[in-house]
Amino acid sequence: MLKTRDVSFEAGGRALLAGVDVAVAPGQVTVLIGPNGAGKTTLLRVMAGEVAPSCGEASLDGETLRAFSAAELARRRSVVPQASAVAFPFTVREVVMLGLTVPGFALPDATAHRHVDAALDAMDLVPLADRFYATLSGGERQRVHVARALCQLAAGPRRQGETRCLLLDEPTASLDLAHQGQVLDAMRRQADQGHVVLAILHDLNLAAAVADHLVLLAAGRVARAGSPNEVLRDDVLSKSYGCRVAANRVPENGTPYVLPPAALFGGDRSR
Amino acid sequence: MCSLRLAISLAGALVAAIASPVPLSAEVTVVDAGGRSVRVADASRILCIGGDVTEIAYALGAGNRIVAVDTTSQYPPEALKEKLSVGYMRALSSEGVISVGASLVLASERAGPPEVVKTLKASSVPYIEVPDAFSPEGLVQKIRLIARATGTEAEGDRIAQDATAGFAALAALRSKIAHPVRALFVLGVQNGRILVGGKNTSADAVLTLAGAHNVAAGASGFRPVGDEAVVEMAPEVIVGMRRTSDNDAHDLSQLLALKGVQSTPAGAASRVVLMDGAYLLGFGPRVPSAARDLMRALYPGLDAAGAQR
């Protein structure tokens, strides 16, 4: 269980997070949503152990994150960043292999390549494996980072009772429909393996499709947390996003979907 | 100076007395500028490092025994033309110097880098340090040291005596000078600033020998000075180096084109004396005559009449 207890975070005189209590359970996909500037990335960074909260604490399996060393954390959780530059001309395969540079990962070559191959396969990167990262499109690069994080997670030495976490910051931002689906599938599979999966998604419909648990963050506080049906409601969303929003349900299975406000309230486009 | 001569003579006599009946004319022991006692068995292949050292060696008649020189050995001209060059004297190469195969190394104290000098002193080839001195006594010391090491002591005595006589004559002439002329030695022009000869240089020594007052004596070594400093020094005559043998006019105009120089009495009167660099600065056996020539140029009436015009 990865959780925060009453976390606040201040920077530059501003409170980016205030009194945030979030519990992310293993075995399910948890998605963090909210308007721009709500503090989603900051919260993710706190839960990744990258920054320490100004008050409150973040903990993994009951132990505060501050007590972990960078290497110990890296053995149990991996992070997919929002954007990442690669400084030198590495190939895609080599970038994914960087997921194995965690101190303490002493893998024989064959095992290492197995993990890398699996990760490349999961993200449909095998045809691109030999290409230079710098020659890829934005979406392709993003998939490389997801693959790297999956590789890191898979390769960590396992111990009894330890929860593993996959944290993702806008992993689908530049992806086309097919590849978005792939990333969501990968998240689902990780959850099925009993890991903690926490992703920031800006697209509410994707969130509705994949999330078991939604946390809506607005202005540094948790506005609502629960199942998609509980969170994706007109009143809740309109308040947090500051505009009129209508949430509907897919007739066949009741999955919520949200159309952009302009589509609902912007005039007749049915010509 | 006298005690050094005595020491050298005694050492030589001692060695001669003790050693075997094999002819000893080839083996001498010399105390060099660093105080080291160096045994010279074979002076048939000489390496000279330092312009003055080379000049003295040639003057002593040992020129045909020289196998290599350094790049500062500008006089006589055949030195650099005919002999191997070991490069600049402060940037020597240990193996390079050894490869020359000299049986005797005569090197100015200024030779470097220090590690190379150390290695060379440790090799089996005798390495004699020649003092770097800009005085009449220093010159005589150099001549006698090199003469002894190369086995040309008779010639050395002769040249040393000539030099001493030359210096004495200069001193006599100097005593007749009522007002020493204010002179400035210019080594060259660098980025619009002139390089002047301060104290502790051969230029300063020569100017003094010629009876001039070195206005740059406040500085040490050859150093660049700016326009204002030149004006303040207010030389009455500028002594410069002739670069190419026939292009005096060009050198002159270059010097006089500088603002600072123009504002000096020397510049205003276009009073510039150009002389050959190696001749003037080498501080070898030609120094007395170089100083004499300079004196003639500075004090035109002095020689003949006796009193300064």
Add this chain to the structure above:
Amino acid sequence: MSFTAVPAVRGSERPLGARGLLAGACVALALAVLLSLSVGATGVSLAALPRVLSALITGAGDPATAREQLVLLEIRLPRLLLGAFVGAALALSGAMMQGMFRNPLADPGLIGVSSGAVLAAVATIAASNGLALPLVQALGPYLLPLAAFGGGVIATVVLVAVAARHGELAVGTLLLAGVALAALASSLTGLIAYASDDRELRDLTLWMLGSLSGASWPKALALAPFALGLALAVPRLVRGLNGLVLGEAEAFHLGIDVDRMKRVVIVATAAATGAAVAVSGIVGFVGIIVPHLVRLLAGPDHRVVLPGSALLGAALVLSADVLARMLVRPAELPLGVVTALLGAPLFLHLVRRWVGSV
């Protein structure tokens, strides 16, 4: 802004793999070592080595063997050791700096080591007839190397002190502070040079062009702890520098203690470059070009770049030194000049051959 030179499109189009490069670099170094020992102005060859060694052991020997011993063991061997260290140290420093700043154009001078060393050396040369005279007499040929090393270390310490905030070293701040410090050192150097006389200036210039002619056993032995320290510290940086490629945040996520790694890099670079500059003056070009060459040939994985740079750097400097000693014998060319003359065209050729569209 990215400075990644992208050589064509596929990784398999890299000229060499990791093994290929390391093997090739070892061969290159072995050849350079052999060349360094067997080639010289005196023409003494390695064939004389057995003779020399037996004379050394038995204590007997004639003047010819003594000369060979001097050349092989007192001149060429220490020079070989110094040259190999200088090449390896400078190339490694370059690779570490480029890894830490995540920029292939970074060079060891960025943390102020070279400027500090130059300033100290210049001050020493300028004061050698005056203030420093008693030191000159006491330390002799070791004064200049000690001063240069000290100057480099002091410059780095000042830099880190200025750039550190709450114990953290931001790379951007380091860079800016380094630039400012280098400018300061450079202007002070200029001031001293201005106040120097002709002879001091000449000595200064020669020192700054770099040379291994001052090689000696005491210097070689003095470098041993540095070589050992580097050999121990550098392999541990491989993981960290690889992780850092993705950025500092990502490196943390990969479990790397970024701040500690930066400190190790700075100390290692300051020590390595300081020691190298101290014994050989300024030998430029090696720190920037050799790691770049390795990346161009075999990819940017630091498991190859670090050892590969060390081996190739040593080979380059040793080869350049052979040329420096032989081209104008019995005189000698400055080493820094030859490394650039040798390496730059080679690098240009490689850039042309292997770099496609950027």
